[in-house]
Amino acid sequence: MSLQSNTAVGGHYESALLWVEDHLRWILTLPALAVLAAFFVYPVGRALVLSLYQFDTAGRHFVGLGNYVAILTAGAFWQSLWITAKFMFFAVSFEVGLGIAIAFVLNSKVRFRGLVQTIGLVPLVISPTVVALLWQLLYQNGGVLDSLVAPLTNGPVPWLSDPSIALYALVLPDVWQMTPLVTLIVLAGLQSVPDHVQEAAMMDGAGRMRRLIDVTLPYIKELIVLVLILRIVGTMRVFAKVFVLTRGGPAKSTEVISMAMYREAFSYGNYGRASTMALLLLLIALAITYAFATVSEVEF
Template identity: 30%
Template sequence: MTDTTGFGARATRVVTAPLRWIFEALDKPFQALQRLGGIGSMPWWFLLPNLLFFGGFVILPLFINFGYSLTGGTRLFLEDRTYTGTEQYAFLFDCGNYADPTSCREDRFWRGIYNTATFIFFQVSFLVLFSLVTALILNRKIRARGFFRAVFFFPVLLSPVVVALIWKWILLRDGLLNAALVGMGFDRILFFVSPEWAMFWAIFVSIWAHMGFYTLILLAGLQAIPPDLYEAAEMDGTSKERVFWRITLPLLWPNMLVVIVLALIKGVQVFDEVYVLTGGGPGTATQFIVQYIYNTGFTNQVQNFGLAAAASVVLGVVLFVLTLVQLAATRRRDGG
């Protein structure tokens, strides 16, 4: 029987009293709203604060950004800027040959696009592969499993700037890695001077920093697979490879899809880690589309907000398409 007079109960009443007062105060207005719009309108009333916040801080800036992309000049406020129509878009897409950035008027935009595409291709492929392998290993009954799960997740907790600085110190001319190479009798490698090495490390560091998060999603998926399926397969004498391809992978596929789409979206948005690690160099070898937008809008003496806004609209369209893919995939998974 619950003690409603003891110290614990009284303490609970005291602690929850403010909440009760709030609920009691809200009760009458909500009843009035329900009378006004019927029970069907109530979800909208509950969603209203969030919708206002989302509208004010996400949707409205989106439209303002689109407005900027139709203007030129260096004035900050939209009302002071010159309307230029689609000129900024025309400038971005003015190319002799889209496969050759040097033939484009805004060659850095297209180099940013190609660099981002290269980054995404390798980063997402290896990220998913390594996350899957790690999740499979961590799902097994190995010694110190909890410790290893924490170790793989730890980099996710670090700020991107910290991650980039740690690796920068490792990779510099006199960094840890070069010291080790020289110690072993090899020549120094100037990692940030070679475009290939710079791209390799940008991808590697990004995978290192984010793999833990995706591993966790896949691990959750692996643990949701009913163990009796594996027991049945074992009784049938099914090989381990066949179990993986016929049971694990199909049942893990929904999680894999989430991981792939999330990694794709994050890949398109890549900026902070790489900006601190390589500064976009050497040349423009690791300058991705978001850095192009940042440079165009903020680091030049003539701050070209219109062109930066147009490039970010293009980026927004790409992200929108990827999000639609994710939604479609999720619906298919849920049978919707």
């Protein structure tokens, strides 16, 4: 743009370089910001507009806040939020609880600890789609899980086809996949406690219990908050496992929020209503992010 040769010797090349140097902060950040604007801000704006329309076979027509009223007063939206919350509660509890417990076990003298840690990476790098298939195979009628619980049950368990079981059958693959994340993060925290700090506490006569509370806990407190955030956000967006294993069924018993929105948009073609749900979910996600940013000391 300002390529006029205003330097005595440099000419075009030099002045272009100068221009680049002067505007470096924008050259560095604007491309990324432009992509983010196009893929986050613009879609949200578009959703705002779409949410004011009703889509049906006759095309689309303006309904004002009709979609909002319809969604907030009908039970389906709340129902899918409730199902998501249940999934979140059970998955996060098991992942964080088991994850921390295993981290403590691995932090004591365990053989082949490095190898065990590496094995913990396996579920984390596999696609949630494949994880769902792994479990679908294990859930086969008369398959591995059925024969594992056979002593306790009469015949095969309808893991994915009984509305009262299916949601828990979705929690299990998530626990399988994400527990190692908690373990790896907490274990790294435990290993970052310097030996000399532990030793100093021991010299001072602090018992094992004291040391755990006063020395170890401060090192992993923030990490536990971090994994909680990561898993709450992670379970809120669960989609692939539901899509592969149950598609929200049976009898909508596993229709988590992202599945409900998918169906609204792509089975019923009602982009207006789906966009409205998207915006409501956005508000919830922002509230959760804001709450964590305010409460926790974790740096974003």
